[in-house]
Amino acid sequence: MKLPTSTEWVLHCAATLAQLRPAETASAAQLAAYYDLPAPYLAKQLQALTRAGILSATTGPRGGFRLARAAKDITMLQIVEAVDGAAAPYECREIRQQGRGGLTPDECQETCPLARTMAEAHTAWRASLTAVSLADILAELPSGAPTRTRRILMG
Amino acid sequence: MKLPTSTEWVLHCAATLAQLRPAETASAAQLAAYYDLPAPYLAKQLQALTRAGILSATTGPRGGFRLARAAKDITMLQIVEAVDGAAAPYECREIRQQGRGGLTPDECQETCPLARTMAEAHTAWRASLTAVSLADILAELPSGAPTRTRRILMG
């Protein structure tokens, strides 16, 4: 069970974009330089966030990415699932219905306790990530952080 | 973020072994036939559980696997981490210290809020799986299940 490396990238990039002023944008190249990341691949991930409706992209000179809505309305879970997909890590393939010990379908009307337990754990994980928004992350940074970030990123 | 397919296999196999009487064993071939799984690969996964101290293996005729301790002392998490490893899905590589925007190490004494949030979600997931033991799973099965399982598995 592993999240893509790019998860860390987009989380940091989203937190960085959240420090910009409204209507300001940052290009994929600027963000890549800011964190020393491979620019083309980072751009691909930012596209995924755009498709998910978390970022908004503008083309042309002075274009780039910006948050599509307020930081307090963007949860960690939304960002993670935008790059990794929303599929649950445990996929029940109903092997209890296969082989010599196979159960009949009507014996399996209730979901198997194993799958239910795994699903509950996934729900707990999602709930934990839903409880934290980008705004919560920003609140933990030093007060001077946005100014520094904007200067280095745009400068 | 995906768990190996074999996770479902070993969970069901562990639940099956928990229905045997003490000192009874089931071989990898018997379990594979019971669920119609590729026997050699299933054996590989059961080995992992043996290394983790969850199962106990005996060789020779009439040998096979059995639980290494009581079902109530085996948690779902222990089984899952035996096959998938205990590594957290989100790995913080401290990219905030790289690139133009890199922070100095002494600015990073506190763990980054993003990594901490992801770690807390992982903790919630683990706690949810620790709360359920194999005995809890067995308690949800019909009362006649162990008899049927033993007859089909061994017979």
Added chain:
DNA sequence: GTAGGTCTACTCGGATAAGACTTGTCCGAGTCGACTAGG
């Protein structure tokens, strides 16, 4: 001085290869049970 047109340069977007990991398979070492022969 101002407005329109064109042109350039910069942006994102999707389609295309290489590497890593999961999945799947095989054969060898060890051990318990059964058979046989002797007492």
Added chain:
DNA sequence: CCTAGTCGACTCGGACAAGTCTTATCCGAGTAGACCTAC
């Protein structure tokens, strides 16, 4: 009939390939701004 020895077959254990997904890269389509020219 009982017991010791030997044989055989079944078990797990680790080492070895193929498929699939993540990672990484490239080039093309589109657009906003800047420049130049005409009025």
